[in-house]
Amino acid sequence: xxxxxxxxxxxxxxxxxxxxxxxxxxxxxxxxxxxxxxxxxxxxxxxxxxxxxxxxxxxxxxxxxxxxxxxxxxxxxxxxxxxxxxxxxxxxxxxxxxxxxxxxxxxxxxxxxxxxxxxxxxxxxxxxxxxxxxxxxxxxxxxxxxxxxxxxxxxxxxxxxxxxxxxxxxxxxxxxxxxxxxxxxxxxxxxxxxxxxxxxxxxxxxxxxxxxxxxxxxxxxxxxxxxxxxxxxxxxxxxxxxxxxxxxxxxxxxxxxxxxxxxxxxxxxxxxxxxxxxxxxxxxxxxxxxxxxxxxxxxxxxxxxxxxxxxxxxxxxxxxxxxxxxxxxxxxxxxxxxxxxxxxxxxxxxxxxxxxxxxxxxxxxxxxxxxxxxxxxxxxxxxxxxxxxxxxxxxxxxxxxxxxxx
Amino acid sequence: xxxxxxxxxxxxxxxxxxxxxxxxxxxxxxxxxxxxxxxxxxxxxxxxxxxxxxxxxxxxxxxxxxxxxxxxxxxxxxxxxxxxxxxxxxxxxxxxxxxxxxxxxxxxxxxxxxxxxxxxxxxxxxxxxxxxxxxxxxxxx
Numbered sequence: 001x002x003x004x005x006x007x008x009x010x011x012x013x014x015x016x017x018x019x020x021x022x023x024x025x026x027x028x029x030x031x032x033x034x035x036x037x038x039x040x041x042x043x044x045x046x047x048x049x050x051x052x053x054x055x056x057x058x059x060x061x062x063x064x065x066x067x068x069x070x071x072x073x074x075x076x077x078x079x080x081x082x083x084x085x086x087x088x089x090x091x092x093x094x095x096x097x098x099x100x101x102x103x104x105x106x107x108x109x110x111x112x113x114x115x116x117x118x119x120x121x122x123x124x125x126x127x128x129x130x131x132x133x134x135x136x137x138x139x140x141x142x143x144x145x146x147x148x149x150x151x152x153x154x155x156x157x158x159x160x161x162x163x164x165x166x167x168x169x170x171x172x173x174x175x176x177x178x179x180x181x182x183x184x185x186x187x188x189x190x191x192x193x194x195x196x197x198x199x200x201x202x203x204x205x206x207x208x209x210x211x212x213x214x215x216x217x218x219x220x221x222x223x224x225x226x227x228x229x230x231x232x233x234x235x236x237x238x239x240x241x242x243x244x245x246x247x248x249x250x251x252x253x254x255x256x257x258x259x260x261x262x263x264x265x266x267x268x269x270x271x272x273x274x275x276x277x278x279x280x281x282x283x284x285x286x287x288x289x290x291x292x293x294x295x296x297x298x299x300x301x302x303x304x305x306x307x308x309x310x311x312x313x314x315x316x317x318x319x320x321x322x323x324x325x326x327x328x329x330x331x332x333x334x335x336x337x338x339x340x341x342x343x344x345x346x347x348x349x350x351x352x353x354x355x356x357x358x359x360x361x362x363x364x365x366x367x368x369x370x371x372x373x374x375x376x377x378x379x380x381x382x383x384x385x386x387x388x389x390x391x392x393x394x395x396x397x398x399x400x401x402x403x404x405x406x
Numbered sequence: 407x408x409x410x411x412x413x414x415x416x417x418x419x420x421x422x423x424x425x426x427x428x429x430x431x432x433x434x435x436x437x438x439x440x441x442x443x444x445x446x447x448x449x450x451x452x453x454x455x456x457x458x459x460x461x462x463x464x465x466x467x468x469x470x471x472x473x474x475x476x477x478x479x480x481x482x483x484x485x486x487x488x489x490x491x492x493x494x495x496x497x498x499x500x501x502x503x504x505x506x507x508x509x510x511x512x513x514x515x516x517x518x519x520x521x522x523x524x525x526x527x528x529x530x531x532x533x534x535x536x537x538x539x540x541x542x543x544x545x546x547x
Contacts (some may be wrong), residue, residue: 339471340469340470340471341470342445342447342469342470342472342528342531343414343470343471343472346410346413346470346525346527346528349525349527350409350410357445358444358446359446363446366446372446372447372448372468372469373445373446373447401410401414404419404423405423
């Protein structure tokens, strides 16, 4: 566990509501004071539009925005010019789907996904398949909730033009071997997209070492503000791509009937961006790097092992999903006997425990698991062992209340 | 857990355990699907309209205790009602759940769901069957 100092004091909402146990960080994380302050300070002291004003304040704002890009590049081991600010991981994946998929795929081409994808990494590819005639295939899961790596050998062929895979599942917590997968895919000439929405906030990521072509993540799941996220793209690929959205900022020269485009990353940042949010996301990345991403991962892992052990021993009626082993992050999706996940979540909420219930934007995965919905508890750096204890005790009362449905 | 006891009243738990009017009506029948996309709760409502009245109402589906109990009780209540009477019940039920109005006497046992008004996250569960009924009846007109 992270013991150097009490990190909870850094999170005003967590520190201010000691009766509340927040176990929904996989949906969105709480914000450290450093982020709230960076957002507020930028508006109070440095705010202006970026990249256009000839006046000092605009240059100052531009510098803060570009510094945030530098910080985010450092956060994932990328080059600055490869970091594109978008709204969130969903927009990042849509950007790749529209700006690369729509332009480059043909009938007969294949897009390889997996059965554990979030809807954000399914629906954009449905659009592409519909438009281009490309075919979608999916890597199946093993009974343990891992990707069936043997099946990849047969699914990955010369027809595969693009592989898009989640780094860490938002339901199973599975950490996928995207490095190996990227290597295999690139050997066959396929482009590799990684949905890093759950991994970037929780473990050290180095996009160059991963070997993918794109890596997408959201700011709000890593303690940053809503409305800003990052698409990292390999520069050589970005350079070949047409823009996604047209407008101001992304152009080189505009005539009434045609235009030429700026180089990446500006080519993909049309219109006034979420300036203050990007600056505050930079503060979130600084905060996490200061804590150390290895420490964040270890903290999540320790809590996960502790929670799974207590659930196994004290609540055998609880069925948890996902693999057991080091390739698993701090996410526990579960069901309790025949009690619907919403009823479980509601009963936990009455005891001050916030968990999510539903299909967590992964309907195909829930279909595969054979349950219409699951409840989900997820951890982050401000979660404590005491939070897990309260969750377990609350679950015992839920079990008692719904004992007729077990 | 006091609010929990208030929400999950015995009536609701009974209907969840033993849903009433659960099953399929043979054709000719007015069949309408209802889904809460955010949570995956889903049901199918079957109505047989005879002489402007709901002659028979059945349903099947899967979801939480609140959505299932609501469908179970609703299908019992609307049998024999005219379309305007049924729509009036829809209005009264939603007033209770959404606006927190006093339960109308016509709602009978459904007043057991009144506490759901305090749980904003569950309003959609309680109203799923009723929104489906409203859509079905508007389609029937």
